[in-house]
Amino acid sequence: xxxxxLMGCSASKSVRIxxxxxxxxxxxxxxxxxxxxxxxxxxxxxxxxxxxxxxxGNLRYFERFIERSDVLxxxxxxxxxxxxxxxxxxxxxxxxxxxxxxxIIKQLTSLxxxxxTQVFLILGNRDLNKLRFxxxxxxxxxxxxxxxxxxxxxxxxxxxxWINTHNDQPGTLSxxxxxxxxxxxxxxxxxxxxxxxxxxxxxxxxDILDDDVQNSFINSVxxxxxxxxxxxxxxxxxxxxxxxxxxxxxxxxxxxxIGTIPGQVVDTDTNTPLTTWCTNLNQFLRExxxxxxxxxxxxxxxxAGKRTRGYxxxxxxxxxxxxxxxxxxxxxxxxxxxxxEDKKVDEYLRSNGINRLLIGHAPQGxxxxxxxxxxxxxxxxxxxxxSDMSKADDKESPDNRGDAISLVTVTKPHTRVDGVLKxxxxxxxxxxxxxxxxxxxxxxxxxxxxxxxxKLKSTGDIIGYKFTGFxxxxxxxxxxxxxxx
Numbered sequence: 001x002x003x004x005x006l007m008g009c010s011a012s013k014s015v016r017i018x019x020x021x022x023x024x025x026x027x028x029x030x031x032x033x034x035x036x037x038x039x040x041x042x043x044x045x046x047x048x049x050x051x052x053x054x055x056x057g058n059l060r061y062f063e064r065f066i067e068r069s070d071v072l073x074x075x076x077x078x079x080x081x082x083x084x085x086x087x088x089x090x091x092x093x094x095x096x097x098x099x100x101x102x103x104i105i106k107q108l109t110s111l112x113x114x115x116x117t118q119v120f121l122i123l124g125n126r127d128l129n130k131l132r133f134x135x136x137x138x139x140x141x142x143x144x145x146x147x148x149x150x151x152x153x154x155x156x157x158x159x160x161x162w163i164n165t166h167n168d169q170p171g172t173l174s175x176x177x178x179x180x181x182x183x184x185x186x187x188x189x190x191x192x193x194x195x196x197x198x199x200x201x202x203x204x205x206x207d208i209l210d211d212d213v214q215n216s217f218i219n220s221v222x223x224x225x226x227x228x229x230x231x232x233x234x235x236x237x238x239x240x241x242x243x244x245x246x247x248x249x250x251x252x253x254x255x256x257x258i259g260t261i262p263g264q265v266v267d268t269d270t271n272t273p274l275t276t277w278c279t280n281l282n283q284f285l286r287e288x289x290x291x292x293x294x295x296x297x298x299x300x301x302x303x304a305g306k307r308t309r310g311y312x313x314x315x316x317x318x319x320x321x322x323x324x325x326x327x328x329x330x331x332x333x334x335x336x337x338x339x340x341e342d343k344k345v346d347e348y349l350r351s352n353g354i355n356r357l358l359i360g361h362a363p364q365g366x367x368x369x370x371x372x373x374x375x376x377x378x379x380x381x382x383x384x385x386x387s388d389m390s391k392a393d394d395k396e397s398p399d400n401r402g403d404a405i406s407l408v409t410v411t412k413p414h415t416r417v418d419g420v421l422k423x424x425x426x427x428x429x430x431x432x433x434x435x436x437x438x439x440x441x442x443x444x445x446x447x448x449x450x451x452x453x454x455k456l457k458s459t460g461d462i463i464g465y466k467f468t469g470f471x472x473x474x475x476x477x478x479x480x481x482x483x484x485x
Contacts, residue, residue, distance in 0.1 A: 037117060038279045043244040044085055049410040051248070053091025053360030054383040056126065057192065059100025061401045062107075068407055068418075072111075080111050082118050087243060091360040091382065092124025092250035092329075094233065096186045099195040099397045102216075105233045112236045123237035123285070124250040124361060125329050128318040129184055130230050131289075133221050134296025135309055136179065141298075143175040146307070150183045152319040157182040173214050191395040193217070205396065223293045231292075239285050239328060240278035245433075246410055247274070247354045251361040252331035252379075255341040258348055260326040262313045274352035281328070288314035333379060334362055336371055346375040355433050356380060356415060358408065365465050365472045366404045366421045367454045370444040376434060378444075380415060382408050386470060387422055417454065427454040427463065442480055450475045452483070 050071040055062050066072050071086040082088055090108060095101040112119045135141070136149065143159030150156050157165075159178050168174045180186040194213050198205045220230035241248040259272035261280050272280075291310035298307040309315070316322045318329050336342050349357060357379045363386035371379040387404035391397075406419030418428035429443055442462055445452045450464030450473075462477040477483040 037120070038238065038240065038282050039242045039275050040117075040244065041242070041275075043412065047085055047087065047244070047411065049087040049089060049243055049246065051089050051091060051358050051380075051382060051408040051410065053122075053250075053358075054093040054124070054363075054385045055090070055098075055104060056093055056385050056400070057095045057098030057101040057104060057189075058385075058399060058401055059098060059103055060399065061098075061405060062100060062104050064405050065407065068405065070409065080107050082111065082115050087118050087120070089120045089241065089243070089248050089358070090122065091248060091358065092122045093126040093360065093383075093385075094121075094124075095130075095230070096126045096184070096189050097192075097385070097398055097400060099192040099199070101189075101193065102196055102200065102220075102229060106229050109229065109233045109236055120241050120243075120248070121233065121237040122241060122248055122250050122360075123234060123239060123318075123329075125318040126184070126186075127230075127234060127237065128314060128329075130217075130221055131234070131292055131296070131311060131315060132179070133176075133218055134223075134292060135298045137172055137176055137218050138297045139172075141175065142170050142172065143178050144170070148306075152321060153183070172218075173210055176214055176217055188393065188395055188398040192398055195396045221296070223296060235289060237285070239281045242275060242278055242354070243410075244412065245353055245355040247278075247349065247357050249328040249331075249357070249359050251327070251329045252333035252336070252359045253328060253345050253349075253357065254326070254331045255344040257323075257326035257328060257331060258345070260323065262317055262323045271348065271351075274349070274354065284317075285314060329361070332362065333359065333371075333381065334369075336373075336379060343375070346373045346377045349377055350375045356410065358382065358410070363470070365453075365467070367406050367419055367427060367463075368408060368417055369451055369453060369465070370417075370431065372444040378415065378431065378433070380408060380417075382406065386472075419454075421463075426457040428457060429455050442483055445483075447477075447483060448475070 048071060050069055052065055066074070066080070071083055071088050073081055073083060075081050094105055094108060108121060112121055147158065159175065162178045162182060163170060163174060177190050180189045190213055193216055194205055194208045197208045197212060197216060201208070219225045220228060222228050223231065239249070259277050261284050288311040295310060298309060300307060317327050320330050322330060355376065355378060357377065359379070359381055360383040362381060363383050364381050366384060366387045368380055368382040368384065373379065384404060384406050385400055387401040391399045391402070402422045403420060403424060404422040406417060409416040414430050414432040416428070416430050420426055431443055442452050443454070447464060450466045452462060452464045454463050455461065456463065460479065462480065462483055464475040464477070466473040466475070
């Protein structure tokens with residue numbers, strides 16, 4: 001990385017977009033909300049899209065992706081750039097489980113600012129939940145003031161219990177540590193932030209005080225702060241994106257969530273056009289971010305009523321079962337296709353011109369998982385954040401990927417997956433749209449309970465995965481004939 005990316009230097013380079021849906025609402029507080037493309041309906045000839053998702057603060061993984069990328073590059077000053085006629089999509093959850101949050105977020109934000117029509121940042125739960133800091137870490141707040149804040153997880157460790165277990169003192173610092181560990185699924189993030197701050201400041205970890213780490217989190221989302229880098233990233237992000245025949249969401253799509261917008265009554269029988277729904281989802285996001293910008297702290301209510309936050313709807317949308325379960329951030333698609341209502345999702349997307357749905361959020365092991373539906377829809381699940389968990393709990397520099405890496409590349413005729421498994425084996429395949437090729441038809445099939453995932457480049461062996469909880473079982477077939485038998 002280079003200091004230019006961290007400081008947000010500007011450059012000029014873009015690709016001509018023939019037809020777009022473009023919204024430009026203004027933000028308050030002396031700033032302007034960035035242009036957001038929801039739909040690029042007419043893609044340029046020979047386009048190429050690279051998709052990366054759930055990097056989760058893993059700087060080594062991020063840099064290795066760039067090294068292998070055919071879309072991203074670095075200029076002579078080391079600044080991240082994107083090639084002509086190319087697009088890059090990050091699918092959400094850019095932070096939390098590595099010592100690279102600040103550097104990754106700032107590079108992606110800088111890239112988006114300089115190439116707004118080629119770079120897209122889908123927001124995930126780990127991105128949006130950082131807005132909680134604006135209210136829950138405000139002066140005078142601590143974790144036991146409102147025990148109903150963490151309503152989505154009734155089994156979470158309560159703040160008072162956490163304080164007693166850690167022999168800690170009530171206050172902002174312990175509230176932050178409790179929030180990360182017990183309400184955000186980020187038990188290593190406080191210490192990994194200390195590591196990153198020490199690397200950025202070129203000093204020993206012991207020279208980074210707890211207050212320094214605490215302030216790093218609080219200042220990252222302060223609307224009037226000097227460097228609100230996390231908030232800037234969220235302002236640049238979106239919930240949904242359509243590029244040609246491909247739909248990008250963070251978590252996925254369920255039948256009951258089609259067309260739904262929090263706080264709005266939707267007639268599900270009308271089948272709202274996908275482009276309209278995605279545009280409305282992004283507008284919903286922007287309205288909530290604007291509300292946060294105006295007033296990030298709690299608002300008092302008269303009488304004995306609960307305190308409120310104007311941006312509560314987007315916080316709720318980004319938690320398990322948020323919006324009564326109708327959320328594209330937390331939709332579960334690992335078992336998609338097993339229910340009759342799943343056909344409604346496939347038919348809805350296909351009738352709206354979608355051939356591919358690309359999602360993250362749910363870990364899939366060392367390489368992406370593909371579902372090939374009878375309708376012709378391809379669902380590509382590309383969160384590989386649990387590739388190698390041997391160092392996932394390292395407090396200073398956690399790493400849940402090891403040497404595994406995968407690139408998903410989308411072009412008009414096909415989807416290409418390339419990468420390396422954690423043992424160093426190169427793997428990959430090309431998945432044509434509407435192809436009847438027997439060789440590639442193996443990808444995505446369910447055989448003896450194993451989902452066929454990829455092919456080894458060295459031997460041609462076909463690899464299948466089966467999960468028991470988070471434990472991954474692997475099966476290998478030496479050839480397509482072996483698999484058929």
